[in-house]
Amino acid sequence: MSKYKCLPDLQRECIDATKVFDYVLTSKQQCFENVAFLFSEMVNGNMIDVDSCQIASTSTCIEISDPNNRPTVTVELPDGTVELEVVTLQKTVNLFVEAEIIAPNGAITSSTATATVVFCPEEVVMCAPTGTLIDCMITDTSRCVVGSLTPVGLEFPNVATGNVHxxxxxxxxxxxxxxxxxxxxxxxxxxxIPVPEVCEVNPIPQQCPSVFPSDQ
Structure with missing residues (x-):
């Protein structure tokens, strides 16, 4: 502790902290066919023109492997070999679409729709020994593209299906x-920091000495 003599105000403390054992950024893309979109308006018998597709913040990415029994692999690194764990993840992505509903008579109505797609499970090699937890978050740089949507029919008048990337x-x-x-x-x-409590004096209206009081 001698090297800290120049810091007399500091003392030894014990704190709880979250230690990060490993951290990676990855991406996964997948095409989903015949995804069902639930619209806020009736779309049966109409055309649908999709304006935008967004990934909702309610989307999830969770570990589905056993955190107490993750498979291990030996990986060759430039400075030697290391034993790492294989983590299996499952993503559920909620989609939000803005579109225009075009009626046969040409009338256009703005509408929104939602859908959910589930990715195939994926594996990621990480330093994740027993006792660690996996924190996976879908970032706001994710994106989606929706192809043409086709109304299902009278049985589900608010539903249309299409392909999504x-x-x-x-x-x-x-x-x-x-x-x-x-x-x-x-x-x-x-x-x-005290709250200012300054009372202002009501200003006196400007006088007109050239008019009043008069010398006459």
């Missing part, structure tokens, strides 16, 4: 809660 970008990290001993200083409260 989804590119899912994902942030994946393995982490665990650990206790760390650090050199730190406990934070003190800052001084209170």
């Amino acid at each position: 989804v590119l899912a970008c994902q942030s994946i990290q393995s982490n665990a809660l650990v206790k760390l001993e650090i050199l730190a200083k406990i934070c003190d409260t800052r001084s209170i």
Whole structure:
């Protein structure tokens, strides 16, 4: 501890912290056929012109492998070999579409629709020993493209189907809660900044001395 003599205000503290064991950014793309979109308007008998497709923030990416028994593989790295774990992930992506509904008489109505697609399971090699948790998040750089949509029919007047291409970008990290001993200083409260309480004097209206009071 001698090298910290120049920091007399610091002391040894033990804190809880989340340690990141591994962190990667990956992407996965997949084409889904005959995806059912549920519209907010009746689309049966009409044409559908898709304006945009977005991936909703409610989309999920979870680990479906056993966190207590992940398969291991030996990987050759430039500085030697290392044993890593194979993590299996499952993504469920919620889609949000904005479109125009074109009636046979030419009338156009704006509408929105939602759909859900499930990716095939995928494997990622990571440093994820037993005791770590996998945190997977679909990032906002993901995107989707919807082809032409065809109404299903009278049985489901608000549903149309079509093909969708989804590119899912994902942030994946393995982490665990650990206790760390650090050199730190406990934070003190800052001084209170008072609320200004200045009362302003009502201004006196401007006088007209050339008119009143008069010398006459």
